[in-house]
Amino acid sequence: MKELLELIARSLVDKPEEVDVREAEDPKDNSLVLELRVASEDMGKVIGKQGRIARAIRNIIKAAAIKENIKVSVEILD
């Protein structure tokens, strides 16, 4: 799941080497949280106008999570 998000983010940004994904656990329901960090000038490239890119990224991660039968959320951090 982490590798999937890394691939997507690295393919969209200008500075792929600064893409960082960390796995955390949501204390509320023990589900997986993927924390995505990118170079500050690349934030727009993973969020998009009105969050359109972020929504598309979450949709794909959600599909992968459904296949693996787990719950995953994506947080974009600055």
Add this chain to the structure above:
Amino acid sequence: MEKSTAAKTATAKLSEKTGRTVQEAIELALEELNVTEDMADIEILDEGSKGIFGLGGKSAKVRATLKEAVSCGKSGACDTDDFEERGSLSRGAASALDFLLGILERMSVDAAIDVTEDEESVMFSISGADAGIIIGRRGETLDSLQYLTGLVVNREGDSFKRVLIDIENYRKKREETLIRLADRLADRVVSGRKSITLEPMNPYERRIIHASLQKNEKIRTYSIGEEPNRKVVISIK
């Protein structure tokens, strides 16, 4: 139109050869494609003839076409190094193909991708198992994948290319379903003289509905609401 298949394919996809006999022509064609007979479709273009006393004979001519899309390995990983036709794709399309293959592999989805590219657009046709996962509810996942792939294709270079992704003919089937639905609802609007509001759809699907009912003079169509909950309304004229 350039066509490439993300699977092991030889560079030449088609070979036409002439020989003294049909069998000889087939052997020459297969040799050029570097495959065995079961990997190609053979078409006999000319059976040839022996002629009299070895004079005036016609050579036999055959065409061997490589069979399409050998699927990827069990892991879902395509051996892209063997993808010799990659060279015919634009840089944007090639990196988008890598992007898609990478996503499918990381989702553990076995699939083959067929790419068709021209000046204005790139079409990726995915075939394989788990289509439902890639399509998602109302095609939501497929649309997201198409949107992100479009960003990858158009990342560099100033010319814009439209990107389409289809899987197991989903788009075509969906279009047919929507046109049937539109026709049925239009009839109901006319007979009941009451407007009908459809379920939320993306712009592409709404366009299919509008276009398919444009010629119907008894009704008109328009959209209401905001994305992603924008809906088509069919009403009496």
